[in-house]
Amino acid sequence: MKKVGILGGGQLGRMLLQSAANYPVETYILESDPDCPAAKLCHHFQIGNIRSREDVLAFGRQVDVLTIEIEQVNLEALEQLEQEGIEVIPSPSVLRIIQNKIRQKEFYVANGIPTAPFVVTQNQTELTQHLSLLPAVHKLGVGGYDGRGVVVLNSEKDLHKAFAEPSVLEKKIDIHQEIAVIVAVDQQGVLTCYPAVEMIFNSNLNLLDYQLCPASISTEIEVNAAALARQVVGAFGSPGLFAVEMFVDQLGEVWINEIAPRVHNSGHHTIEAHYSSQFDMVWRILLGFPLGNPDQILPSAMINLVGADEQSGEALYEGLAEILAMPQAFVHIYGKRVTKPGRKMGHITLLHNNLEALRLDAERVKRMIQVNASK
Amino acid sequence: MKKVGILGGGQLGRMLLQSAANYPVETYILESDPDCPAAKLCHHFQIGNIRSREDVLAFGRQVDVLTIEIEQVNLEALEQLEQEGIEVIPSPSVLRIIQNKIRQKEFYVANGIPTAPFVVTQNQTELTQHLSLLPAVHKLGVGGYDGRGVVVLNSEKDLHKAFAEPSVLEKKIDIHQEIAVIVAVDQQGVLTCYPAVEMIFNSNLNLLDYQLCPASISTEIEVNAAALARQVVGAFGSPGLFAVEMFVDQLGEVWINEIAPRVHNSGHHTIEAHYSSQFDMVWRILLGFPLGNPDQILPSAMINLVGADEQSGEALYEGLAEILAMPQAFVHIYGKRVTKPGRKMGHITLLHNNLEALRLDAERVKRMIQVNASK
Structure with a gap:
C-alpha cells in the first residue's frame, strides 16, 4: 500500500x-x-x-x-x-505563489487572469499615494487565514487600520455574487471541475455563512467561471485539487479572488451531493487513479457550524437533535473539544431538488443550532 | 463526549x-x-x-x-x-436468540412469524426420522457464519454431510427471490425501515454476489415484507439495527430466513444511495439522537469484492482503476492486507435511475475487477 x-x-x-x-x-x-x-x-x-x-x-x-x-x-x-x-501534491511551486498574496496577484497578471486592480504596498505611508484605489481591501502578503490579515479601507480615515508589512491594496469590486469552482488535476495533467457554488458570507466573521449548489447564475457566467478556473489552475502546471474563489460583479463579469490549492470549505457539500467528493477526488489524484465524476446527484446547501459569540470552552451542540430529525440534513461534527467564537466546529449539508426550499432550510438550520460552551 | x-x-x-x-x-x-x-x-x-x-x-x-x-x-x-x-445495544437477550439458530427458529414460531417448517436434530441418526422434510437445509445451531455451518440435504444420500451437533433441519423453500429489509429501532422504541433490497447469491461461495435496491417485487410483496420485518424486530423489544433476510416463494409468500442484529452486507448500498446510511443510523441509535431518513436518493446496485479462487497472499486489486473510471461507481476497499478465496475485501456501489442499467453494470463490474495475491 x-x-x-x-x-x-x-x-x-x-x-x-x-x-x-x-x-x-x-x-x-x-x-x-x-x-x-x-x-x-x-x-x-x-x-x-x-x-x-x-x-x-x-x-x-x-x-x-x-x-x-x-x-x-x-x-x-x-x-x-x-x-x-x-x-x-500540489507542487511546492504552487504553494510558493499561494502563500504570498502579492505573488498570487502577480501570477494572475502574468497569466492574463482577470483580477481586481491592485498595487503592492510595503508600509502604511505608501498607502497615501493610492487613495484613488479606495474603497479597497488591504491584504497582508503573508500570514492571513480565515479572515485574518484582511481589512477593508473605505476611505482615507480607515488608513490607520492598514498593514505596516508588505501587502496588496486591491480595489473593491462591486460584488454581485461570490462563487467558487473546484478544479481537480491528476498526475497526467487531466483536468476536471465541479459545478460552481454560490457563497453567502457572514460579514461580521468574514466566514462562509451558507452556500448553494448550483449557483444562481446564468449559463454564460457558469461557463465563464469554469473556463477561468480551468485557465488559472492549468497555469499552475501541477496536479492537485484547487478551490478557485471568484467574484461576479454587477455587470456579470467574473474576477478571480483567491485560490486554495487543497480541499476547501466551499466543497464540503460534494460529500453527499456529488458522485465523487472533493475528498475522494484527492485520493484518486494522490494514488494515481482516474479522476472521479464531479457531477451533482442533487442540489445542495451547506451551512457552517461555528462557535457562538462569547462562548469559549467545552463544546455543546444545542439543537443538534432537531437538525438530525430533518429528513434531508447531513451533519458533520469535527470532534473539537473546545469551542471559541467563530471557530469552525462542523457543517450541515441539505439536499433538495428545489433551490428555494434549500435557501429557506439553510436559513432555518442556522437558527436551529448553536455551538455553546458548557458552563 | x-x-x-x-x-x-x-x-x-x-x-x-x-x-x-x-x-x-x-x-x-x-x-x-x-x-x-x-x-x-x-x-x-x-x-x-x-x-x-x-x-x-x-x-x-x-x-x-x-x-x-x-x-x-x-x-x-x-x-x-x-x-x-x-x-x-442490541440487548443481550436478542443475541441469546440470534446466536443459536434453534432458538431463532423457536422465536419465530412463538411470535407467529412465517418461517420454513423445521425440526431440531441432536445428531445425524435423528435425521432418518425426518426424510419427509427433504430437500432441506441443515443449519448448525451454534457457530455458523458467512456460509459455514450450513449444508443442503437434497436426498437421503446427502445425510453423511449433516451435522452431528444440535441443528435445525429446515424444509427447502421453493425460492423465487431473496430479499432483505433493514429495520432500525431507537431507544424509545421508535421504528423505521429501509426499502427492500433484492439479493443475488453466488451459489458456489454462498456469498452475496450483487444486490439491487429497490427490489424487483410487487408493491404487495414490498408491503408484506416490510410488515413482517417490523413485526419480527418489534418482537425482540430491543433498540438496534436489524437486517431481516427473507425468501419470496414461487407463490409470492414471504418467509423469514435469518436476522442479523447489526449492520449487514445487505445494507452497504445505503452509504451513497440513501439519506441516512445503516452506519449513520446506528450512531443515531447509540447516541440517543432521532432516527435518520431511510429513503432512497437513487436506485443502487452493490457488488461484493471477494478474494479470487486459489489466490492467497498480499492483496492486489486488478481492474480497480477501470472501476474508478466509471462515472457512477463508488469503491470501498476494506484495507485487508491478505486476500483468501472468498474473503470479503471490499464492495462497489453503483447508482443509476434505471434498474436494468444497474443490473448490466453490476454484471460488468464483476467481470472487470479481481482480487488476486501478489506473486
Missing part, C-alpha cells in the same frame, strides 16, 4: 481520512495538537510543527506521496523533499 | 467508524487482530478476544454504550455489563 502523508490535522484532514478508508492506502498525519480532529483516524499520527523545516523533512521522508490540508507549511522542506523524489 | 465501544474490528467496524467521525463520540474497538480493518480509525484500539468473558467485561466497563459488529461475542459478559448499567 502507498504511504501518504498529510501536513495538518484539522477538519479537512479528518474528512480526507474518512474518505481514505475507501482506498488501499497507509495514512500519516503531522500536526502539533494531539487532540486535533484528524488524530484518531490515521495509521500514523506524528506530533510536529508543519512550519518547521526539520519536522516536515523527517515526516516527509517516510512517505511516498505528501500533501497538505493547510497552506501555511514549511516550503523549503517541501522543495527539498520533491528534489529527493517524494511526490509532493 | 459519549464513549462507545464496538466488539469486533472487521469491515463493518471500519465503516461504522467512518460514519462515527460525523458525530461527537469517543470510539473504542475490541479485536484480537492489530491489523484489522477498524484498528486505525478509532480513538482507542484494544487487543482482546470478543469471545472471552474477561476481555469483554474489562472492555465494556470503560464505555457508556456497547455494541457489536459480529454476533459471535461473549454473551455472559454482555448480560453482566447490562446489569451493571452499561447500555448494551
